[in-house]
Amino acid sequence: MPLPIKISEETFTPRQQAVLTAALDLLVENGDGLTMTAVARRASCSKETLYKWFGDRDGLLTATVQWQAAKVRMPHVDRSHLSAKVLRESLEQFARDLLTTIIGEVSITLNRTAITHAAQEKDSLGNIVLENGPMAIRRRLKPILEAARDARLLRFNSSEDAYRIFFGLVVRDVQIRLLLGDKSLTQSNVEANIEVDVKAATDQFLALHGAKANT
Template structure:
């Protein structure tokens, strides 16, 4: 992802926040990003391709942190889980993410699949290797990685995203995000930890 393409995707997000999906045309994006429509079609093929890239760009900010799979311990696992939780909360609380998800809901037949495939499902696939490595290291105990991920995802998000989408002015500053990430991690380890892990261990 070059800086120039990032600027184009940032322009897409800005248009969605300011004017909604109806204003999202290749012409409008080209004008906002100061590039040609020909360049947009070359990079993204069409409007759906542009939206797909935009969702991927948003979702790429949610990561499980860096860790050494050959030396994974409780501390590294906790740090990685909290990094994922904090990243996801920051993304869903952003004005751009709220606007993008509202549009996907309103146009579920056309955009819903794009957001699911390149948002929620893609994030899950990035997270599952950490869970598998933690199980192999004897830190977690579960039978199905998808079910374990969904549990963690639910513990992190709770009802926050739906409340944001419905317009509640929730305050999610860095202190609140860090606290929520830590709480979700503690709860997840209490459910799936292979050995007793005190809160804040590591």
């Protein structure tokens, strides 16, 4: 029973959401130690119920990832009143949300799980994470970039390229290092520098693509 790519709102009953929460907690705690027995015990439900609701282990995993991934909220920017100031603030907000998200335990766990899954010819989890992560940001950011270009606040040829540059400037090596378990990048460590990094990335992006840029 393949779940839909898009989760609207009440795809799951409260009880089911409690189960998914338990599953996610286990995932965050134990890495992939997500066994059906453990979830059942944690959620105080029977394995039979799990199988009835989610089909099999993969279904439970998919539902969990999907449900959590959909929780990521993007900032909403008013495109009609774009000024240099508003643009900068919007970019900073995007950078801040992006950084805050990727350094979170939940995001790390979800990405790890999806990557593990992708290592087995199964791309469903990867697609969900992609769709709710990078692609969601892209969908939100590109219109803003294009509006800013129309307003002569930015210069670039391809909004796709511009988005990817922004992504790179914000994320850099932070995500891959966290995914690989780099001990020298503690969450608090990165967290403390978020504002600095956000500002730096925005400055750099504007230096490259701002109206006054010579590129």
